[in-house]
Amino acid sequence: MxxxxxxxxxxxxxxxxxxxxxxxxxxxxxxxxxxxxxxxxxxxxxxxxxxxxxxxxxxxxxxxxxxxxxxxxxxxxxxxxxxxxxxxxxxxxxxxxxxxxxxxxxxxxxxxxxxxxxxxxxxxxxxxxxxxxxxxxxxxxxxxxxxxxEYGGYCYCDNCERQFRVWLQKRYETLEKLNTVWNTGFWGHTFYDWDEIVVPNVLSEEFDGNRTFFQGISLDYRRFQSDSLLECYRLERDEIKQVTPExxxxxxxxxxxxxxxxxxxxxxxxxxxxxxxxxxxxxxxxxxxxxxxxxxxxxxxxxxxxxxxxxxxxxxxxxxxxxxxxxxxxxxxxxxxxxxxxxxxxxxxxxxxxxxxxxxxxxxxxxxxxxxxxxxxxxxxxxxxxGDRILDARSRARVAILYDWENRWAIELSSGPTKQLNYVDEIHKYYAALYEQNIQTDVIGVEEDLDKYDVVIAPVLYMVKPGVDERVERFVASGGTFITTFFSGIVNEHDLVTLGGYPGKLRQVTGIWAEETDALLPEQQNHMVMKQDWGPLRGSYSCGILCDVIHAETAEVLAEYGTDFYQGTPVLTRNRFGKGQAYYVASSPDAGFLRGFMSNVCEEQGIKPLLDTPAGVEVVERAKDGTSLLFIMNHNAEAMAFDAGSANQTDLLTGRPVTGHVTIPARGVMILERPAADES
CATH class of the missing domain: 3.20.20.80 (Glycosidases)
Known part of the structure; x- marks a missing residue:
């Protein structure tokens, strides 16, 4: 509370x-x-x-x-x-x-x-x-x-420039280390004094808002500005907490x-x-x-x-x-x-x-x-x-999607491979495929405990921070299902490429390596051709934006590209690793593929939709004290019918029992209270 x-x-x-x-x-x-x-x-x-x-x-x-x-x-x-x-x-x-x-x-x-x-x-x-x-x-x-x-907005003044140098000294300690992680040997940028470092903006390293000549410098400046604004918040918070700690x-x-x-x-x-x-x-x-x-x-x-x-x-x-x-x-x-x-x-x-x-x-x-x-x-x-019937109720999701701001910054600052790539959009494509099937999904950071979940999805995990690959491997080896995609495992936390072949530190768990990446024009598409029927997935599906040309090492090939010079090479793979498995999706698929793919993956783990409802009828669960609170929300402009099941359940908003086939009004809401099913 x-x-x-x-x-x-x-x-x-x-x-x-x-x-x-x-x-x-x-x-x-x-x-x-x-x-x-x-x-x-x-x-x-x-x-x-x-x-x-x-x-x-x-x-x-x-x-x-x-x-x-x-x-x-x-x-x-x-x-x-x-x-x-x-x-x-x-x-x-x-x-x-x-x-x-x-x-x-x-x-x-x-x-x-x-x-x-x-x-x-x-x-x-x-x-x-x-x-x-x-x-x-x-x-x-x-x-x-x-x-x-609503904290936000960056500053590029002399005070920020001076404090940026202080921040960098604390982070890297020596100029030798800073020159290494920024790769300053490129374009003769070697620094011999901290005071030689300037803020990256249109007067120095950046142009057009999010484009930069030196990703490492610009990435660190975003970290610095986020930390600077956070420090302002903390200065006020600390004063308040000294007086009103409760x-x-x-x-x-x-x-x-x-x-x-x-x-x-x-x-x-x-x-x-x-x-x-x-x-x-x-x-x-x-x-x-x-x-x-x-x-x-x-x-x-x-x-x-x-x-x-x-x-x-x-x-x-x-x-x-x-x-x-x-x-x-x-x-x-x-x-x-x-x-x-x-x-x-x-x-x-x-x-x-x-x-x-x-x-x-x-x-x-x-x-x-x-x-x-x-x-x-x-x-x-x-x-x-x-009243307090809903307060402190929690989600019981078994599926999670990884999201990371620093990964987003690095992708947006990247000098290629395509301006069409949007990290948040790729996250949303996978989320939407689960949402449309009423499968509860958490959105978590890379530091979160993965063991709480059966399925963890990491779209476009371009930046793999220290320890993340090890945690993913432990998760999969213990029986979890991990899904990642094209343009993943490319760089470390400094935006330096991990040598030895993409997807870098994710190569062992995914069982593939990517030889090259093809960027498609917005009007171009390739196809993902299933090698055999897999649940609702059958035939061919369109894909685009980026196409990794990959080789299966220990992974099983589930689908191949349908066109271009890499026709017949893998586009969807599954790698058995310990007790679990890791999927690699080498391109950005259409919604039909993702819906079937996520349905299959969840079915493998025994994860079922909360309810089967028509399109536009959202179902979400919060649980509290052994009770499930099932929110059913009709986003349509007309009434919709669905099967509410035979559980002993009451709509908290009307006080009426709800079973079997029911109709929810246009833009209507139900909150069904029922005993929580055992998730163990």
Whole structure:
């Protein structure tokens, strides 16, 4: 439980009463109970309101809001306000301002404009956190701390350059080692003094955003910037923990956001929280995968849905309204995948600036007589009825997909073999094949314990970090099934190629070696021709993007290429290794192949779908105290029928027993409570 002061799924969101007069807040306090709101996130961007210069702090306005919320029975997620520094700070201490990728010094403006290595920012941000902790440590409304907001964005200023050199000295100790791992003999880049090292941007090593002449340098700069922003978070967290060690601390993450290594960040968070903003055309499977990544950051621990919009968002090219029922449906999708909160940005819609057209519980109409408010109130009532039935329930997945930010950075920085390769898309292809069959899947980091799973999938594991290959071999030798793909096992953690043949340190477990890789044009395809029927797999399937030309050493060949000069060579292999097996998929297959492939692999391990449902009807399980909670969610715009089975089960949302053939309404939700099946 995140905090026992709210023994239910939290329901609320970002609230900015400092933007309104007292009469408006009075009206908000009248309407919040109508919607079932029980938690408000406040003070997210109020640094300038509370501190007008170096010495002057005024929290009287915040006292009034905290006390008023407490009087109304609403708990507070209290932000530290450091997501946007004040204008006076930028004017007096310009070191706080970032330098962009092109070497331009920013002026005050926007919000993510603080250099993470600015001495000024690192002085005043933790001080603000300390003052807030000391002032509100005993406040009855406080349930969780929210540090800054949506960390992100890199800086290339002189402070960052100096600290990058310090970071490198700690990491590599000697210039000799640094020159080795960066391969600086290439293009005469040998460094003889730490001060010769400069930041990699458009003025030095990089161009076009993610292209670079020296992958090792650029890769380390991404690690450094992620660590620098994390250190800013930790400076505030440490001040808070000294004063309120018992109150949980979080900051809101952003799913597959590319710039920060969230697996490293999660180690320093009491609870993971994140902001979910799918577009109207985002596949629901991708949203599900994003939730599972957030759940996987802390080994399956439930997370907070910190932000979502109740209706429209404001930054997409086309900001479509959520259709009736979709807000409720997507909220339960988050809960199904591990969220113990449902929170919005925002509770009242702003009247000016760039978020005035971002949706809210209370729209510009200013009253409760709107479709959006009614839907939110209905959901609030349901969450009240559910109480603590779902809190702390966990996933019981037997399949996991490996995801690694540093691997992603390295692939994106790679000078070839194709610009069409997208690491997250390849991850999603495998996830979607499992999702569509209602097979529960975790998304985990490379440090996670593999022994909890029967099947582990590592698409495009280009970078194999120290020890990962050994852990994979132990997992397979003990009976596990491992799946990896083309462009895997190529480099080590420094982006240096592992010599001796691809897939490098994965060669023994996969039983193959790759001689070369062919990059296909977007309009080109090859084919995977099955050597014999295997379950639903039969005949030929299209594949593309990259085609590894591989040789089977100890592996069995299951499918071969259908065209080109490597026609008849292996494209799908299976290698028996100890008690388990490893598959190698040498190209990027179509969805039909992946669906059949994952069905076969799971059947081999006795992993069955949670339920057999029509397309668009998602099924997810959370388990708690010997009870299975089966979430059934219809993402279709029409009612769908399916067989719910004969188990003794009750829909928690209606209180009715559910057996046999049933119909779920368009965009409807069921939560079936039943005894948990023995997974042993």
């Amino acid at each position: 995140i905090n026992p002061k709210i023994p239910k799924i939290w329901y609320g969101g970002d609230y900015n009463p400092e933007q309104w007069d007292k009469a408006t807040m009075d009206e908000d306090m009248r309407m919040f109970p109508l919607a079932g709101i029980d938690v408000a996130t406040i003070n997210v961007f109020s640094w300038a309101r509370s501190q007008r210069d170096e010495e002057s702090y005024d929290f009287t306005w915040l006292d009034e809001i905290m006390d008023r919320l407490a009087a109304e029975g609403i708990k507070v997620c209290l932000a530290t306000s450091t997501g946007a520094h004040p204008a006076w700070m930028a004017k007096k201490y310009p070191d706080v301002l970032r330098v962009d990728y092109e070497g331009r010094k920013r002026k005050f403006g926007g919000r993510h404009n603080s250099c993470p290595n600015s001495p000024t920012y690192r002085k005043y941000a933790p001080l603000m956190a300390r003052k807030l902790a000391e002032r509100y440590k005993d406040h009855p409304a406080l349930v969780i701390w929210h540090i800054s907001n 109150i949980p601390v979080t900051t809101n993450l952003m799913g597959f956001y590319p710039e920060l290594d969230y697996f490293e960040w999660a180690k320093h968070m009491d609870v993971v929280s994140w902001d979910n903003y799918p577009a109207i055309d985002t596949p629901v499977s991708f949203t599900a995968m994003s939730h599972n990544l957030m759940r996987g950051l802390k080994g399956g621990q439930p997370f907070m849905l910190m932000e979502q919009t109740p209706s429209v968002q404001n930054w997409s090219p086309y900001n479509s309204a959520k259709r009736p029922g979709v807000m409720r449906l997507w909220s339960y999708q988050a809960v199904a995948h591990g969220a113990d909160t449902v929170m919005f940005f925002q509770l009242r819609r702003s009247i000016g600036a760039c978020e005035k057209f971002h949706g809210a519980l209370i729209e510009h109409a200013g009253h409760e007589h709107t479709r959006v408010f009614r839907e939110c109130a209905e959901l609030g009532s349901e969450l009240q009825q559910l």
